[in-house]
Each structure stands twice: as C-alpha cells, then as structure tokens.
Amino acid sequence: MPDLTATQDDRLSRPAGIRSIRLGDTKVSYVPDGDVRLRPLQLLPDTTGEVWAAHPEYLDATGHLVGSVGGLLVEHGDRALLIDTGFGPQTYETPDGPIGVIHGGALPQGLAELGRRPEDIEAVAFTHLHSDHIGWACAPAPGSGRPLFAHAEHLIPEPEWDARDLLEAQGTSEQVAALAPRVRTITDGQEVFPGVHVRITPGHTVGHAEYVITGGGRRLIAFGDAVHSPIQIDHPDWSSAFDHDPARTADHRRRLAAELAEPGTLGFGVHFADVVFGHVRQDGDGPAWRPLDA
Structure with a gap:
C-alpha cells in the first residue's frame, strides 16, 4: 500500500466523492x-496553531x-443497508465555534449513481443521532412530502x-421524534445485515455505535465519529469538542487505532476528507492513516 505522497496529501483537503471497496461478496460504498x-x-x-502550521x-x-x-x-446480493444518512438538503453556517459551514443534499444523487433507489434500502442503521448523520432520514424525498427512507x-x-432527550439542547429533538414510528433499537453485538454487526462504543x-462489516477474509470498521480527522489516529488523545465524554472517547480511540493496524482490518471514517477508506500503519514513517486507492 503506498504511503501518503504529495498527490495523496491533496486528498486531505478536499471532500470525498463516491468510493467503493469489496469485502468478498459484499460491496461497500461511501x-x-x-x-x-x-x-x-x-x-x-488540545491542538495548537503550531500543530496546524506543521500540517497545512x-x-x-x-x-x-x-x-x-x-x-x-x-450491498450483499440484491439487499442493501445504509449506515447514516448525511446532513440532508440544508446548509448551516456559524460565525464561531467548531463548524464554519456544513451543507448536504447530494445523497440521493449518489445512490442513483451507484444504481440504487431509496426504496432499495431495506434498513438504515445509525452510528448516533447528531444532525449530520440523520439528515435524510428526516427530510422529505425531492418532489414528495414523505421522508426519503419512509419505507x-x-x-x-x-x-x-x-x-x-439529551439532544434537546442541540435543537434536534423534533427531528429525532419524527423517526420514532420507524425505529427498531439494536443491541451490542447484534447482526443487523449479512456480515454486519453493531458495536456500541459510548463516548x-x-x-454511539460502530459497525463491523466482514467478508472475503477481511473486516471493515465503520467507526462513525469516534474519529473526526486522520490526524487523530496519530494523536488519539485529541478529542473533539463534540464528544460527550472526551476522556472515554480518547481511551476508545487508542484501542481503535491499534485494532485498525491488525492484519486484514480496514477502517471507514465518514468525516475523513477524501481518504474515507484506509488502514493504520504504526511504523513511525509518515501518517499512521494510510488511505486506500479504491
């Protein structure tokens, strides 16, 4: 697997497009x-201006x-599961705080490019209930008054x-309440789709949950917001301002980084710029997160 080169560095400062990998008979696509x-x-x-000056x-x-x-x-045969649903057709901008601007809206088009209609998705599984993960579960389908994944x-x-109820302070309680008629709760270790198991990882x-997808002798850990940026793989103690329990998240991130370095183990970071699929090499030679070129 190639190291991060100058060309690959460019991927760290642009959002990802559609990317797919195969795990045996299972296809997984961002x-x-x-x-x-x-x-x-x-x-x-916990970072400083010097940190970011050194990592432009x-x-x-x-x-x-x-x-x-x-x-x-x-995707496994004719069946399809979607993990998280993006931010939905909206834009949010703030003058201060961690978020400069966030926007969504492209997910239906991405599904179409991958040959799937919303009604092909038999279930939507969530890592957690923040607005940038439940957006299209609450938003109406284009040209319709029904949610995109109402079925x-x-x-x-x-x-x-x-x-x-903890989400009320974040202003998403109404969104979450709208999900209630379609919700089925899942427990740690449960298989929610062929080869896909949920792993509850509070912090x-x-x-908060991760999803472990196995196939073809490999496994992919979709770790949600346990890690927001690849730089945290090098510095697992750097927790996000959005973390409910920063110490617990840092402890989990240390274990996760070691797990992602195990043979046959890949990771998926939903917020990872254009390096969403990768693995970890803790050899001290360059960044630990090594993106796949799939």
Whole structure:
C-alpha cells in the first residue's frame, strides 16, 4: 500500500466523492451528501496553531479543516443497508465555534449513481443521532412530502435511543421524534445485515455505535465519529469538542487505532476528507492513516 505522497496529501483537503471497496461478496460504498469546513482549533481544543502550521495538508485555502459528510452503502446480493444518512438538503453556517459551514443534499444523487433507489434500502442503521448523520432520514424525498427512507426500518443503538432527550439542547429533538414510528433499537453485538454487526462504543454520544462489516477474509470498521480527522489516529488523545465524554472517547480511540493496524482490518471514517477508506500503519514513517486507492 503506498504511503501518503504529495498527490495523496491533496486528498486531505478536499471532500470525498463516491468510493467503493469489496469485502468478498459484499460491496461497500461511501455515498457523499456534502461536506463540512471546521475550525481546527475549536474542533480539537488540545491542538495548537503550531500543530496546524506543521500540517497545512489538512486545511483548505481559508484555514478550515475539510471533512466529508455522507453515508455508507452496504450491498450483499440484491439487499442493501445504509449506515447514516448525511446532513440532508440544508446548509448551516456559524460565525464561531467548531463548524464554519456544513451543507448536504447530494445523497440521493449518489445512490442513483451507484444504481440504487431509496426504496432499495431495506434498513438504515445509525452510528448516533447528531444532525449530520440523520439528515435524510428526516427530510422529505425531492418532489414528495414523505421522508426519503419512509419505507425502511431505522436501526438505532438502544442506549442512544433511550438517551435521546439529551439532544434537546442541540435543537434536534423534533427531528429525532419524527423517526420514532420507524425505529427498531439494536443491541451490542447484534447482526443487523449479512456480515454486519453493531458495536456500541459510548463516548462521542451516550450510545454511539460502530459497525463491523466482514467478508472475503477481511473486516471493515465503520467507526462513525469516534474519529473526526486522520490526524487523530496519530494523536488519539485529541478529542473533539463534540464528544460527550472526551476522556472515554480518547481511551476508545487508542484501542481503535491499534485494532485498525491488525492484519486484514480496514477502517471507514465518514468525516475523513477524501481518504474515507484506509488502514493504520504504526511504523513511525509518515501518517499512521494510510488511505486506500479504491
């Protein structure tokens, strides 16, 4: 697997387009919805200006950390599961705080380019209930008054659903309440789709979950918001300002980085600019996160 070169460095400062990999008979694809531009010092409060001056490859021309926003399509035969649904057809901009601007809206088009209609998705599984992960689960389909995935089961980790009242302060409680008729709660270790198991990993939120997808002798860990940027793989102690329990998230991130370095193990970082699929090499030679060229 090639190291990050100058060309690959360019991928760290642009959002990802559609990317796919195969795990045996299972195809896994990142489906872009939009992107987010983040203020790096506010997002990762333990960093300094010197850190980012030494790593300009992560920043756009305005000094913002670039992140992807979207979902993960898992296809096995004729069946399809979607993990997270992006931000939806909206834009949010703030003058301060970690988020500069975030926008979505492209996910239906991405599904179409991958040959899938929304009604092909039998279930939508969520890593957690933040607005940039549940957007299209709440938004109406273009030209329709019904939610895009109204026909699909909505699989939510049981502790996340039980603690949904915590979202009221973030202004997403109405969105979350709208999901209720379609929700089925899931528990740690449960298989939610062929070869896909949920792993509940509290820290970023009370019931945050990862999904472990196996096939072809390999596994892919879709780790949600346990890690926001590849730079945190090198520095797992740097927790995000969005983390509910920063210490717990940092502890989990250390274990996750070691796990991602194991043979046959890949990772998926939904917010990882144009390096969403990768693996970890902890050899001290360059960044630990090595993107796949799939």
